[in-house]
Amino acid sequence: MEKEFAEKLIKLNRVAKVVKGGRRFSFSALVVVGDKNGRVGYGYGKANDVSEAIRKGVDRAKRSMIEIPRQKFSIPHEVNGRFKSAKVLLKPAAPGTGIIAGGPVRAVLEVGGVHDVLSKSMGSQNAINIVKAVFAGLEDIMNAREIARNRGKGLKEMWG
Numbered sequence: 001m002e003k004e005f006a007e008k009l010i011k012l013n014r015v016a017k018v019v020k021g022g023r024r025f026s027f028s029a030l031v032v033v034g035d036k037n038g039r040v041g042y043g044y045g046k047a048n049d050v051s052e053a054i055r056k057g058v059d060r061a062k063r064s065m066i067e068i069p070r071q072k073f074s075i076p077h078e079v080n081g082r083f084k085s086a087k088v089l090l091k092p093a094a095p096g097t098g099i100i101a102g103g104p105v106r107a108v109l110e111v112g113g114v115h116d117v118l119s120k121s122m123g124s125q126n127a128i129n130i131v132k133a134v135f136a137g138l139e140d141i142m143n144a145r146e147i148a149r150n151r152g153k154g155l156k157e158m159w160g
Contacts, residue, residue, distance in 0.1 A: 034111030081137020
């Protein structure tokens with residue numbers, strides 16, 4: 001039995017290929033999928049009709065899920081994500097702040113179950129690269145237990 005996931009379509013693109021008989025259209029869909037409890041993934045699907053492209057994107061997103069380390073409903077620390085020329089800054093925020101983010105970043109954080117975060121997208125405005133930059137940033141987040149384990153100490157020793 002599969003868990004219920006929230007799906008969000010970020011970008012749908014129609015591509016025309018000119019052939020002898022006229023134009024042939026195909027579609028590409030960028031989709032994020034999450035359980036709203038710290039797990040999120042993205043997928044990019046291409047097909048000749050919209051629904052098939054979205055379905056392929058969702059399938060790929062479910063296979064590329066990552067865990068977001070969270071502290072209450074925010075992230076533990078500030079992090080920068082980079083992918084090619086897209087840069088995304090993610091900062092933890094006080095409870096009740098909400099998600100202060102633009103399009104693709106907001107979609108990823110909403111389905112990932114993060115409620116309070118500040119963000120800024122810089123550089124490229126390409127939705128695919130922004131999503132990949134957000135995921136690069138989320139993968140760089142370390143939680144307190146991880147840091148303590150890496151230093152060979154307990155949580156009490158580190159932060160009293």
